[in-house]
Amino acid sequence: xxxxxxxxxxxxxxxxxxxxxxxxAADTHPVIRPRVRPGAETVVEFRGVxxxxxxxxxxxxxxxxxVNRQEMVFLVGATGSGKSTIMRLLIKELEPTEGTIRVAxxxxxxxxxxxxxxxxxxxxxxxxxxxxxxxxxxxxxxxYALQVTGASRKQIRATLPDILHLTGLSTKLHNYPxxxxxxxxxxxxxxxxxxxxxxxxxxxxPTGNLDPETSIGIMQLLYRINRAxxxxxxxxxxxxxxxxxRRRVIELRxxxxxRDEASGLYxxxxxxxxxxxxxxxxxxx
Amino acid sequence: xxxxFFLKExxxxxxxxxxxxxxxxxxxxxxxxxxGVFIPVVQxxxxxANDIRSRVLVDVDLNPSATNAEVARVKSELxxxxxxxxxxxxxxxxxxxxxxxxxxxxxxxVGYNPLPDIFRLxxxxxxxxxxxxxxxxxxxxxxxxxxxDPAIVDVQNRQAQTNTILSATRTIKLTMALLAGLLVFASxxxxxxxxxxxxxxxxREVEVMKLVGATDWFIRWPFVLEGLFLxxxxxxxxxxxxxxxxxxxxxxxxxxxxxxxxxxxxDFRLLVIILMASAIGVSAAGSGLSxxxxxxx
Numbered sequence: 131x132x133x134x135x136x137x138x139x140x141x142x143x144x145x146x147x148x149x150x151x152x153x154x155a156a157d158t159h160p161v162i163r164p165r166v167r168p169g170a171e172t173v174v175e176f177r178g179v180x181x182x183x184x185x186x187x188x189x190x191x192x193x194x195x196x197v198n199r200q201e202m203v204f205l206v207g208a209t210g211s212g213k214s215t216i217m218r219l220l221i222k223e224l225e226p227t228e229g230t231i232r233v234a235x236x237x238x239x240x241x242x243x244x245x246x247x248x249x250x251x252x253x254x255x256x257x258x259x260x261x262x263x264x265x266x267x268x269x270x271x272x273x274y275a276l277q278v279t280g281a282s283r284k285q286i287r288a289t290l291p292d293i294l295h296l297t298g299l300s301t302k303l304h305n306y307p308x309x310x311x312x313x314x315x316x317x318x319x320x321x322x323x324x325x326x327x328x329x330x331x332x333x334x335x336p337t338g339n340l341d342p343e344t345s346i347g348i349m350q351l352l353y354r355i356n357r358a359x360x361x362x363x364x365x366x367x368x369x370x371x372x373x374x375x376r377r378r379v380i381e382l383r384x385x386x387x388x389r390d391e392a393s394g395l396y397x398x399x400x401x402x403x404x405x406x407x408x409x410x411x412x413x414x415x
Numbered sequence: 416x417x418x419x420f421f422l423k424e425x426x427x428x429x430x431x432x433x434x435x436x437x438x439x440x441x442x443x444x445x446x447x448x449x450x451g452v453f454i455p456v457v458q459x460x461x462x463x464a465n466d467i468r469s470r471v472l473v474d475v476d477l478n479p480s481a482t483n484a485e486v487a488r489v490k491s492e493l494x495x496x497x498x499x500x501x502x503x504x505x506x507x508x509x510x511x512x513x514x515x516x517x518x519x520x521x522x523x524x525v526g527y528n529p530l531p532d533i534f535r536l537x538x539x540x541x542x543x544x545x546x547x548x549x550x551x552x553x554x555x556x557x558x559x560x561x562x563x564d565p566a567i568v569d570v571q572n573r574q575a576q577t578n579t580i581l582s583a584t585r586t587i588k589l590t591m592a593l594l595a596g597l598l599v600f601a602s603x604x605x606x607x608x609x610x611x612x613x614x615x616x617x618x619r620e621v622e623v624m625k626l627v628g629a630t631d632w633f634i635r636w637p638f639v640l641e642g643l644f645l646x647x648x649x650x651x652x653x654x655x656x657x658x659x660x661x662x663x664x665x666x667x668x669x670x671x672x673x674x675x676x677x678x679x680x681x682d683f684r685l686l687v688i689i690l691m692a693s694a695i696g697v698s699a700a701g702s703g704l705s706x707x708x709x710x711x712x
Binding site: 221223244247248249250251255261262263264265274275277278279280322326 | 417420427428431432619620622623624625626627628629630631633712
């Protein structure tokens with residue numbers, strides 16, 4: 131009997147449900163858990179946020195927007211429009227010049243420098259240049275994200291197969307990054323970002339270095355993670371791909387938000403990963 | 416903290432970054448070797464300088480008509496005086512024999528023994544020989560003079576000779592201290608620079624670790640352990656070479672050269688401990704501290 135997408139979705143959900151309690155048990159550090167109040171749906175909130183890079187260098191100008199739980203949002207705009215600034219502000223790599231950023235109800239300004247690592251464990255990040263550890267295998271790269279939380283080898287061994295299966299990396303466990311294609315490396319980056327099952331996943335130009343077919347695979351993967359319950363924010367300058375995804379789009383120009391719409395293109399959330407892939411391929415022809 | 420994990424990380428890192436690790440090891444080995452040679456050299460030089468300084472003496476000339484009771488009284492007064500380390504009685508005849516050996520023609524011309532009985536004093540500190548002389552000299556004002564005895568005729572500290580000894584040995588000691596300081600500074604600089612270069616090539620790795628939520632110490636421990644291993648290996652290598660040099664070169668020469676066999680020369684075991692501790696300490700601390708700037712992500 132052929133496996134339907136619904137079966138796949140249910141299996142993914144089971145994997146996620148199985149993995150999360152193991153990870154929580156493994157986490158021996160005072161992790162800053164997102165405190166989503168009952169009924170509160172906002173995961174990310176920017177209120178009048180500006181970021182200046184020295185005199186005249188505007189990274190972001192009075193940006194105000196909110197992203198709800200389980201939403202998939204695309205940030206679009208040309209190079210230097212402020213997409214990456216938003217990402218870097220969200221992982222506290224940068225501090226805003228003014229304004230307030232809240233993640234899961236918590237003001238990021240309140241988090242002390244030494245507590246930042248614990249916060250970052252709840253935000254998965256995928257970069258355009260993958261940022262993998264070159265001296266580690268696929269397995270070790272993904273496991274590192276769990277090791278930093280204090281997970282034991284046994285706990286990691288129990289958790290990782292599900293993530294590897296989800297990202298299609300089960301056969302590449304012992305390969306080093308330089309032995310993988312760009313698409314495979316990006317899958318490892320996604321797997322590492324998702325290893326701790328963060329409630330928020332950020333992807334900064336995740337398909338920037340990839341060919342169209344591989345890009346579709348990565349988008350399907352992010353879509354699948356989003357459907358499993360994770361809020362996903364993707365920065366991209368690939369407008370065509372973003373339009374085809376039919377999700378909410380926030381457009382930036384010179385640091386300003388010029389468009390924020392859950393457009394009419396917003397597709398049916400019932401579309402499964404396979405259907406999404408088929409449609410993306412069809413529409414890209 | 417998970418020591419086994421950090422240990423595994425450190426060994427993996429050394430294996431995977433063999434060239435920078437070898438560079439760090441080599442720099443530790445070379446600087447430890449140089450230090451290992453320099454420490455005994457500084458010590459021997461200082462020992463020789465101190466030996467020469469101990470020859471700074473103060474002579475107390477006695478009245479030729481002083482009785483044995485007066486000589487004994489002066490001796491006890493001198494022993495009780497401050498700044499006196501030791502008191503040695505040199506009789507008129509002993510003095511004559513000593514001086515005649517140094518200058519036979521002059522004494523042959525004189526034809527008789529013009530020297531008085533003396534007490535030869537060693538000051539507690541060679542620099543205080545002038546003060547000691549003033550304290551004993553009967554012509555000094557009462558406030559300065561501490562010993563008053565009619566049996567004491569004159570007090571001499573061989574001013575010119577003393578000054579030469581003191582200034583020469585002071586210069587040698589200062590030069591050696593300066594060289595030792597410079598060498599230690601250069602060693603620390605060389606090791607920390609090599610470590611910094613090795614870390615610089617891995618700064619992206621550190622950046623990624625920070626971005627996935629590793630704490631500073633989670634990243635730092637493997638680096639500190641790696642520095643510790645490399646320091647220990649480099650130190651052990653240098654000590655091995657030093658031991659070889661000691662057995663094949665220094666020990667056979669020790670019977671011939673007094674400087675090498677000086678009793679105040681550093682004990683080899685102590686030298687090994689000092690070198691090992693320095694090599695490990697500088698490498699481990701250097702690794703941990705040099706990493707600091709790359710952790711600001």
